Amino acid sequence: MLSSVADPSTPLPGACLVPVHEASAERDRQWWRSSVIYQIYPRSFRDLRGDGIGDLPGITAEIPALAELDIDAIWLSPFYKSPQKDAGYDVADYCSVDPLFGTLEDFDALVATAKAHSIRVIVDLVPNHCSDQHPLFQAALAAPENSPARDMFIFRDGTGENGENPPNNWQSHFGGPAWTRITNPDGTPGQWYLHLFDSTQPDFNWDNPAVHKEFERILRFWLDRGVGGFRVDVAHALIKKSGLPDWGGRADGASIEGFPGHEAPMFGQAGIHDIYRSWRKILEDYDGDRVLCAEATIDPLDRLTDWVRSDEMHQAFNFAYLHHPWDAGNLRSTIETSLKAFDKVGAPTTWVLSNHDVVRHVSRFGQAPGHTRPGDGLGPEDQQPDHDLGLRRARAATLLMLALPGGVYLYQGEELGLPDHTMLENSHRQDPTFHRTSGERLGRDGCRVPLPWVADAPSYGFSSTGQSWLPQPEQWRELSRDLQEQDPNSTLNVYRDALALRRELNLGHGSLAWWPEHDAQSVVALVNGNVLALMNMGSEPVELPAGELLVRSVPEAGQDGFLAPDAAVWLRLA
Template sequence: MTSQLTSPLPEIGETRPGAEWWRTAVIYQIYPRSFADASGDGIGDLPGVTAHLDDLRSLGVDAVWLSPFYRSPQHDAGYDVADYCDVDPLFGTLADFDDMLAAAHARGIRVIVDLVPNHSSDQHPWFQRALAAAPGSPERALYMFRDGTGENGDLPPNNWESVFGGPAWTRTTNPDGTPGQWYLHLFDTTQPDFDWSNPAVQEEFRRILRFWLDRGVDGFRVDVAHGLVKTDGLPDHLPAVDADSMGGGEENVPYWGQEGVHEIYRDWHRVLAEYDGDRALCAEAWLPTVDRTAEWVRPDEMHQAFNFPYLMTEWETPAIREVIAESVRAFPAVGAPATWVLSNHDVVRHASRLALTAENPQGHGIGPDSPGQPIPEVGLRRARAATTVMLALPGSAYLYQGEELGLPEVIALPPESRQDPTWFRTDGERYGRDGCRVPIPWSADAPGYGFSPTGAAWLPQPAEWAQLARDVQEDDPESTLWLYRTLLATRRAENLGAGELEWLDGYGEDVLAFRVSTGAAGSVTVLANAGSTPVPLPAGTVLVASAPFDGTDLPVDVAVWIAAD
């Protein structure tokens, strides 16, 4: 295997219709506060991103997506935005952003930024003015203010629960000290929901889109893309017990997946079309089926939607085959690519998740007392195999920072170090998402494993990070980093992202088997053994294997790409 790119990354610019870059791109998620800290304060920043763009270039990704870096009180790690058109000093300045964007484009790497339209920070000037204004005022009409129910309005307007636990309503206090109206926050109490029926909200986000498009960004990942519109009348609803926190397992939730949200993205699609080149919108939409997810990427709406049904599928061949089959049917049927993903900043890293032996709903996280603790060796082996499968699939794919190093979830975080609002709003009942957000290791022998020049880190890094540091893996052909580089280089050389998938039979129900045909480039056969015994390989040349083996029988929890001789 080789870690060198076999063909150059594409130039930034226009692409002919039907071959837009986002249809086949591999996009790397940067969680800025945990990626690289140039200032030494223990929190990653934009200059840290710029300093490591060559590392991402050598990895072979086509684009990066940056989680929020806007001005924010940081009650929810930047997803509580106080100013959508400026950089928080924690992360640098607008000039630092412009430098990073130019440096990325110079390396053929496109840049997607996060946008948070469901809610703002309670410190946003709009919300502060709303609190000071009277009920029924234009200022309050920008958010979801309502009168309470019960005697004297002492009860919230309905029974909705916050994604982070606890009630989804908080009562205000009038200037004279008396209890006032309630406001909706599907997330933390510091994250009030906008009222998207208000034209002023719609126009403000057009302005925000154009602000970043004018600076040259290539697209937006849209946070809580399924949550902006609420059912008229705000009817009562309680989620199912142990439901995924973002609604991925439920139909007919009055604040998720409402029909009216699609017109918002048709409007945004028109804004992006004002600009040259291929600008993309990617939806974070947790929906119960692939078909429902595909509704977000119809031709005049968004361009990508994370395939969360795929992410949440366990390491079982029939289930994996079913979700892939549904995806390659449903997304192309509306003219969109499937957008594959296995890890992000909101879920247990797949190097741990795929070895869990107990239910673990999205958003709950895992900690020292969680049932079904993963066996690290099993989790990493399955994660490498699962990634080998994912990167062969037609369409686009997202990687989460650190997965190329095989990082597991950090389970044993000290309680006093946890910062996720979920941990606090559930009184420690749910561990939340801190375990997948620990700053990543670059150098085994450096302070903070190279994350920060001072060794500071906003979440403590475990001792085992040293053996997983990037410099340790750099020249090791059996390392996870080397595997990712090889997969990405081979994917590009074989044009797998633009291929056609054909299922192969005859390998038994425990083996995932398919062929990806790429026209003149030929085809690649993909096998993954999720069973309990090795299976014979077909004839051909092994291009990539997720783990070393003798080349004869495919071991358990291993995947391969094979080219016909």
């Protein structure tokens, strides 16, 4: 994919560059500051046992294929023992492997194989809530009010004459009230417990020191087994405001008129930072530079950086970047705001375009303006995305993202250019969001469909028996990994080429300056070291400056010295 563009001897207007971010000093080049971390959703990655559900041995078998992507680590979504009411985010035992996925021995084998390929294993930690089948919650249900067992969770008396109404008006992320009333052992109505998510996911009471002690035990259990760190689920939700006051804003705490997110009483409370300072100290007891990454939906970005101060977490997901629209001005602003905010606390910015909770970016970028569905997921009754346009834009957006300094998160299957399964029938849906909202929100199943490995195999090579816990769309045959490996212009090979160059050129530890020679309303053009990355988000071709073409998002990008719309390139500057 290498070729020549124009005359590389042409002088560059270096003095005109607009600097935004300086390269990391040698002393600050820890691996996590420039990391590429690949998210694996275990039940949809690879099934070696033939039951239609992905497993840990399936992940281990494909570690060599992942190593070809030049990644630093894999992050595993939950694989713990669980009733699977919320795809494993309802944990019944934090120190065991659910039989669906294998055994602890399988996990140890996975860690060992990954280490042999210089890949770390990061595990998902879910500290805000557990399953209602967790022994601690079962003990709380059996215990009397105000007992130590019940104090592990957030139980309150109801309001109204007989306590028949919830303690406050908080709503669940998945729809409906965030409170459920229990029945006492004698059959009478009892107290209410808080669950910011499904009713089967009671929230822990982080005001109780016993909860802190339990999670410190869990951290050490997995650190002792060699994990490289933890992605912390809803990391901003652990501490609730004293008194649990009513809240008239969004259930997820996102800012709306009259209800700014920083006032949400269930998110972002000051005491939460002491928890992560104590966790950071635990990780520092272990060798290998272990990491903490926050999933914290916090706005504005200046507040999110509180989670990554030097004695707290190492990384935090940049959701502002994930949700950027197809607009050059907006994207430039998001990149610049992100880098400047995180630079103030000496932390790396992370970049991400897809994960297990959002519509894949191939489908998002293929949607017509004004035709986005509120909530999550797209279905057969929605206007369907333009797949070809979405894939073209997704490849361009990924190429630009991989040129940015900082850390990158990839979601399994995006290297194949997978879209969401937008034609998934409702009868197959399993996400609790769909069921708690009576189908008003479709949920996240469409981005969680099992991967296609082999075009002409049952279930496209996901499972030898052809079973698949969610059906795969027929179009995925053409996107199967085996076919893409043979095509030098495939999405897979664009990822491979760009990721290899990102490492070779050390772009993750690099700098960023804006290239001023193009219209900032249609083109994003940035310089990292001596690499110029350009993405054309406008409707007309743009002329390229002199330089050596290193990688391009589509085969025709850079031909005749021009960059077509919805395409991106990297040029090595003279």
